[in-house]
Amino acid sequence: MPLPAAPCGGFFLLSQTPQTGRMMTASEPKLICRNVWKVFGAGAGEFLGVKDADTSLASLSKAGLVGAVRDVNLEVHAGEIFVIMGLSGSGKSTLVRCLSRLVEPTSGEILFNGENLLAASESRMIEIRRHQMGMVFQHFALLPHMTVLANVAFPLEVQGVDRETREARAKKMIDLVGLSGKENFFPRELSGGQQQRVGIARSLSVEPELWFLDEPFSALDPLIRREMQDEFVRLQSVLKKTIVFITHDFDEAIRLADRIAIMKDGSIVQAGTPEDIVLNPATPYVAEFTRNVPKAKVVKVGSIMRAAKSASGTGATVRERATIAEAAPIFANVDRIGVIDSTGKPVGVLHRDDVVELMMRG
């Protein structure tokens, strides 16, 4: 029996992401970032321009420069949630602002749908940001003098969309994030979680292809944060946007990501699926984050199943992209479970002993 697909909440996503995950590997990268540098301070360009310049952090700071983003390469595929994780000051915000060119990178190349953003004119950039990008901010950045409705409609207003159209569209977005009835409230009359819902609705009102979220839930209480994460997962299951999500919270990254890039001192130390990172941390720094993560919550069934052409002799089945933690309860009365892929074709068998062993390892 496949896992029941709940209409909303985490479950629903878990049965959905595998599909999007599949699709994405085949599709073109939506956003490519090559050798991007952002160095703050006077004369940064010249400093990097020198051939074989010593670009270590120490020599940068000796020259009075701050290397906020250092030689970052990454690809974001259509429909995936790409999480950039790093501690405070590691350069996440600067990187994401380079991707949308809110901050001018010192050097490098950024391709969005194959178009080099760094070569785009200012008016072309305005065009792209107006119609193809959206951003959610850590501190919400809701305009205090506008109602919820006006805030959500604001990006459309800036584009000159007529009032009726934009308000209808804004209402739809407000419904989507579950704030119906609050249209005429002012931001400061709402709780933090509600304010960020407005921020999300606003960023979605232009139907962006590429959605940036810079620590959207960091300013919220842990309980609300959890709720908002679920909400976000639900939204993405409906919207299937290409997402760059920033966080400093490793658990959040694990919960939401299709792929994670871990940043330290401006460079990416490891990028991969959550499972990859938890099972094979590339450096001691990364291992430090993964140490306390229960593996069963990250490792997918597909990773420890034993391959088999048919699932004969097993009653229940589970999808290969489900996590072990989700599959575990099914072992209550069986020893083996059949594993199917997203199309329902049997691909292997999951053994109780393997699951127990993984869980014992923590």
Add this chain to the structure above:
Amino acid sequence: MGAAHLTAWFAALAIFVLLWQFGEPISKWAFDYPKAWQIPLARWISDAMKWLVNEASFGLFTFTDLTRFIADIVNLPYRLALSLLSTGFLSGQGSSAVQILPPLSWIAVIAVVTLIGYHAGGRRLAAIVAICFGFLAVFGQWQSAMVTLASILVAVPLGVVGGLLLGIAAYRWPRFETALTPILDLMQTIPVFAYLVPILFLFGFGPTAAIVATLIYAMPPMTRITVMALRAVPSEFRDLGNMIGCTRRQMTWRVLVPSAKDSLMVGVNQVIMLSLNMVIIASMIGAGGLGFDVLAALRRLDIGAGLEAGLAIVALAIALDRLSQAYAARAGAPVAPASTGGLVARHPYTVAAVAVILVTGVAGLILPAVQTYPDALKLSTGSFWSNVVGWINVNFFDTFEAVKNAVLLNILIPFKRLLGGLPWLGVTGMLAFAGWRLGGLKLAAIVGVLAFLIAATGQWEKAMITTYLCGISVIFAALLGIPIGILSAERARLWSWVRVIIDTLQTLPSFVYLMPAVMLFRVGDFTAMIAVVAYSIAPAIRYTVHGLMKVDPRLIEAGRAMGCTPFQILTKIKLKLALPEIMLGLNQTIMFALSMLVITALVGTRDLGQEVYIALTKADTGRGLVAGFAVAFIAIIADRLISSGAARTKARLGLV
């Protein structure tokens, strides 16, 4: 390090004393700046002004066309406001003019401002505003007050918009800001009288010139606050604007300015209060209204009339201040969404105001008492105050006189002699030396050059009198203000009272301070000093309290744990750590004192202020501006030295 520091100071001081005591016979020029070397700045300025008025041309139009144009911009709304509030709408000229429409009746004006008060701050504010305006009517100050109000109604919107635009420009173009900042600095330190002289020259005597002066005076703070407010908008808002593809104009007007609205409203309040202050002072160049009444009373030494007009200014100041503050506070609060009822439901206030105006307008045609407040019901306290003053003089004249003379003979006059005898060269050198020790060569150069310029333009002697009066007043203000601040910082109840008092004192136009001082001590240096102390004590108190309250409570706790007595905690921990803040308070006290000091020229001081005042009466631009610059230079020297000193102290205490 410390020893070398002290040695340097001692050496400099020794040279200074040597020059002062024994230098006179050898180098007379170091004491009296020789006339032959003087820079004829006053003449240059006067010539430049003449050239501007008579010859300057920008190709298509002349400078005089420009001033006329500005005058028209100001004049048109002013005529309208004045007609509305005071004269009524007239047809025809001069004495043959016929009134077509009467001005707003006193009842209508009071009703409208009360409604505004209710809208901004509820019943309490409505009551305050109604009482203040009622006071104007009952005490017979209505006519003058409306003239003053008309000037303010014109000056404030122009000042706010002008300041906002300049501020936005400075925010957008850093080059423009670099050019603007020193001008703003200078404009805030040049005494108000000095503004009046060139404006009088360019615009002639009358309300137009007064409003232009008011605008120029009230705009710089708005500009500064705008730049600061825009800078303080969190960068996320800017990112948001860029992210949704705002154009530059949309970014400014749709994102930045609205997000900065709270702070901008503080600027609006400032513009209103400064405008009121200036409109009163500008009565000297023809603003009329309440300021003129005070001025005329001062000239006649008619204390009763002067006090009455002064109190009317206070009433107007309080009403305007509370109203604009309430709107500033409201700016942050959400407004109820517009309901969708009829006209009355949507705009209840506007409808009510229009109704009152119409009803009283019609009723006024039949009942004169509705139109103008009946004379029979007016109260005059003028004679009462004159009697009070008479009584005080009869009973306490000797006491006051004794106090005054004792202070004059023992403190003021010796100090004045001391400063007057110092060689300009030595003082300039000492100041430059202090600048070097406190802030390096650049500061030394600034301070030295400014001090030299005061001497070189022939203002040294008068500048020393200004310094003496300002110095004495600041010392008294500090001796009174800092202890009050220390006491208030420890007692929350006392502080809440003291704060109300100094807040109110600070909203009062500087002119008002002269009245009670003159009433008790007549004219002279002592009177000037009393007025200056009263005006400048507020920052000394405020900064002391803030400094003490800001001291880290953990340090106080640590002190208590070590067994310090409360006195030890105060002297060894709190005051020490609050020192930089108290120094900044002192700095502000000096700035306040200087700005007030110039106004005390009206009560017969002999300093730079008097020089400006004389220039004003003679419309001698060069003379007025040169003296005005000298005051500004004194202010800048004091400000830079004290700020650097405070910054150094702060660094030494590890507070940065």
